[in-house]
Amino acid sequence: GAALDTRGDEVAFLRDRLYERGLSVLTIDIGVMGTPSCSADYGRQAVAQAGGRSLSELVEAARSGADRRQATDTMSQGAARIVRELRAAGKLDALVILGGSTAAAAAATVMKDLPLGLPKVLVTTFLSFAPAGIDDLVVLASPVDLLGLNRIVARTLDLAAGAVSGMLEREPSRHTAKPLAALTALGVTTPAVQRLSEYLSARGYDTVVFHATTEKLDRMTRDGLVDLVVDVTTFEMVPKVLYSDEVLALLSPFGRPDRLRLEALLQSGVPHVLAPGGLDMHIFPGATGIAQVPPEYRGRPWSMHGPSVVLVRTTAEELARIAQKFADQANRARGPVGVAIPLGGFSEASRPGAPLHDPAADRAFRSALRKCLRPDIPVAEAEGNINDEVFAEETVRLLERILSRKEPPWPPESQERRS
Amino acid sequence: GAALDTRGDEVAFLRDRLYERGLSVLTIDIGVMGTPSCSADYGRQAVAQAGGRSLSELVEAARSGADRRQATDTMSQGAARIVRELRAAGKLDALVILGGSTAAAAAATVMKDLPLGLPKVLVTTFLSFAPAGIDDLVVLASPVDLLGLNRIVARTLDLAAGAVSGMLEREPSRHTAKPLAALTALGVTTPAVQRLSEYLSARGYDTVVFHATTEKLDRMTRDGLVDLVVDVTTFEMVPKVLYSDEVLALLSPFGRPDRLRLEALLQSGVPHVLAPGGLDMHIFPGATGIAQVPPEYRGRPWSMHGPSVVLVRTTAEELARIAQKFADQANRARGPVGVAIPLGGFSEASRPGAPLHDPAADRAFRSALRKCLRPDIPVAEAEGNINDEVFAEETVRLLERILSRKEPPWPPESQERRS
Incomplete structure (x- = not known):
């Protein structure tokens, strides 16, 4: 993908280099103004239409001085749709986007739903244009403007073609990768995550830890990369269940408030265990004392987590609301699922004697959870804090129990569970 | 290169994938603390020594709480030296650096002097860690921490190995690239650059334009990528000749004050023409009026360049000082060189009638220039502003004259001037 008015020569050159390396290439023109200098398999009219507007509308709007972003958004969405369709038809093995800041913005939209391991390359003048949120993006910095084909641009595009064809050249080396267990973490549950990781390693798993937000974990589950999820730190539910849309938007990646959590995991059938790690707190990063948190939280138990993070206790009423969502989440799982509850506090900050200790809220x-949970879902309770050995032991026992209900057994005999 | 205590397994895995693709691999350990988990061709002791310290010194300093950057700097410099030696010995075709922010910092040091087109790959968790200033860096974003080999990390390293081997797979497609002429520009000389680009294109050149700073152009000349330089906008000499070290450091890439300009070009023998584009002004970005520039400039002719850039006229005395350096620059050239002077102003802002018009200073x-210039260097003078047609015509005539003194003729018959 690229704007073929300004980058037509470059795209044609790159296409030829990819042809030379034995690849077939489809081109998508995401330009709006100007005249394409080379023809595209998906012309700008088709892209605009796939994005829900006509090209002439976009041109007219741009001429009348409309925000350029409107056109970029439409073209990005159109390109994303075409790419999705190509992928669904098995016609997409790699995607290259070429250009400046507009191309980088388009990359964010077009590439974000492509699976991990499918080569995604952005060739751009400024590394700083590289969009966040694309998990395995390859950015090739062009030393000079990608405007006009010259020896330097030619060399850059040679490298891009080489990188793409090299990445496509062979299947991933699957034999090296053990089955993968993902865990969720916050600083206040690190000991629990460490203990569980050790248990899992001893049972033949590789482990990977995700902090606080689970969007990336969810995409990886969807892409078939994860074999087991120990969602020991469900803290994310505190904002997702309790906060207003406005506050949630501020906290969400790319400002899109999203109350769903780990939807792909629920659909996938990947075995998982949930625990209430971190549900005992609101987190206020940037606050250096209780006076800097919103007034409605100031009357509660609180503590400092480092010099500029304030933790404030969740109430019994809040936790009852969260418990319903928590149960709902577990109830909707299509695969083996279990819940592990530590009776001595959901984080380091709520151990007996610690500032957020509140057994009544716990x-x-x-x-509330037990009331709402599907009766066939096993619950393990541990007499101790989430970071105590006993919790890890109980959780592993629960895992063994839920895994015994499904094939492959513990540990998975085959490392190739899904395509 | 990587720290083989924390990334040993990953490096070993990547090395094996590169072996599988038929490449030979040398590893460099840039770690300081911890114990390497795989052996390196260049161990951390050797790297520290190449960086001018002993590893035990660095470990001791780190233990006693010294700034971590000291160790990183030493290891980076050591690795850079090893890489330079490997390159000089013809043993380096590509470089991969793997890790987090420390590895990215090392990449900035180790990769910055490698030629364009030599594959440079940084595999890192955060795209935002990618260092600026490496002209054709490839950054591969790792979706998860590169700590512990798991299925996702393995896939990322597969992609990295593929990208490297693909980039090395074939020679650059030279046949497509015409000889390349580089021009220097500022907004106030854009019409001159456009006219000259058209002339050069008509004579069979590709063109590439560099704005204001010439460090990148100089590296490209050194790497044999540029065939002709029309240094029409030598504005950079205003700060490089006139400003204090402190101010110059603020304006310089990476804060390293450097009064040299286009040294590689002077050594290269690449034909070039210099003109005094932009020497008629000091530029104060961020200033919205004359009151916001340093007091010593406030009594001079000035104008606004957009809403927040103030241009202030250079004086006759300043220009005489610059002229000496300008002549010195031309005098030291090892190849064909000429000087073109517009008699009607060095930029759009000093045309007759424009705010910075000052024919006496010009x-x-x-x-001063004519007094200092080597007598064999031809000077073309144009009765008009730098942005007038007559200046472009005179400059092209000058180019033809200096190019006629050397092989290959105008335009170069062979497109392969250097290796």
Whole structure:
């Protein structure tokens, strides 16, 4: 993909280099103004239409001085749709986007849903244009403007063609990768995550840890990369269940408020265990004391987590609301699922004696959860804090129990569960 | 290169994937603390020594709480030295650096002097870690921490190995690239650059334009990528000749004040023409009026260049000083060189009638220059502003004259001037 008015020569050159390396190439023109200098398999009219507008509308709007972003958004969405369709038809093995800041913006939209391991290359003048949120993006910095084909641009495009064809050249080396267990973490549950990782390693798993936000974990589950999820730190539910749309948008990647969590995991059938790690707190990063958190939280138990993060205790009422969502999440799982509850606090900050200790609130969570949970879902309770050995032991026992209900057994005999 | 205590397994895995693709691999350990988990061709002791310290010194300093950057700097410099030696010995065709922010910092040091087109790959967790200033860096974003080999990390390293081997797979497609002429530009000389580009294109050149700073152009000349330089906008000499070290450091890439300009070009023998484009001004970005520039400039002719850039006229005395350096630059050239002077102003802002118009100062430049210039260097003078047609015509005539003194003739018959 590229704008074929300004980058037509470059795209034609890159296409020829990819042809030379034995690849077939489809081109998508995401330009709006100007005249394409080379023809595209998906012309700008087709892209605009796939994005829900006509090209002439976009041109007219641009001429009348409309925000350039409107056109970029339409073309990006159109390109994303074409790419999705190509992928669904098995016709997409790699995607290259070429250009400046507009191309980088388009990359964010077009590439974000492509699976991990499918080569995604952005060739751009400024590394700083590279969009965030594309998990395995390859950015090739062009030393000079990609405007006009010259020896330097030719060399850059040679490298891009080489990188793409090299990445496509052979199947991933699957034999090296053990089955993968993903865990969720916050600083206040690190000991629990460490203990569980050790248990899992001893049972033949590789482990990978995700901090706080689970969007990336969810995409990886969808792409078939994860074999087991120990969602020990479900803290994310505190904002997702309790906060207003406005606040949630501020906290969400790319400002899109999203109350769903780990939807792909629920659909996937990947075995998983949930625990209430971190549900005992609101987190206020940037605050250096209780006076800097919103007034409605100031009357509660609180503590500092480092010099500029304030933790404030969740209430029994809040935890009862979260417990319903938590149960709902578990209830909707299509695969083996279990819940592990530590009776001595959901984080380091709520151990007996610690500032957020509040056993009544913890109990409110437990009883609301048990009321709503699907009766066939096993619950393990540990007499101790989430970071205590006993919790890890109980959780592993629960895992063994839920895994015994499905094939492959523990540990998976085959390392190739899905395509 | 990588720290083989924390990334040993990953490096070993990547090395094996590169072996599988038929490449030979040398590893460099840039770690300081911890114990390497795989052996390196260049161990951390050797790297520290190449960086001018002993590893035990660095370990001790780190233990006693010294700034971590000291160790990183030493290891980076050591690795850079090893890489330079490998390159000089013809043993380096590509470089991969793997890791987090420390590895990215090392990449900046180790990769910055490698020629364009030599594959340079940084595999890192955060795209935002990618260092600026490496002209054709490839950054591969790792979706998860590169700590512990798991299925996702393995896939990322597969892609990295593929990208490297693909980039090495074939020679650059030279046949497509015409000889390349580089021009220097500022907004106030854009019409001159456009006219000259058209002339050069008509004579069979590709063109590439560099704005204001010439470090990148100089590296490209050194790497044999540029066939002709029309240094029409030598504005950079204003700060490089006139400003204090402190101010110059603020304006320089990476804060390293450097009064040299286009040294590689002078050594290269590449034909070039110099003109005084932009020497008629100091530029104060961020200033919205004359009151916001340093007091010593406030009594001079000035104008706004857009809403937040103030241009202030250079004086006759300043221009006489610059002219000496300008002549010195031309005098030291090892190849064909000429000077073109527009008699009607060095930029759009100093045309007759424009705010910075000061023919007396312009004349001071011209006479100081003529006094210092090597007598065999041809000077073309144009009765008009730098942006007028007559200046472009005279400059092209000058180019034809200096190019006629050397092989290959105008335009170069062979497109392969250097290796």
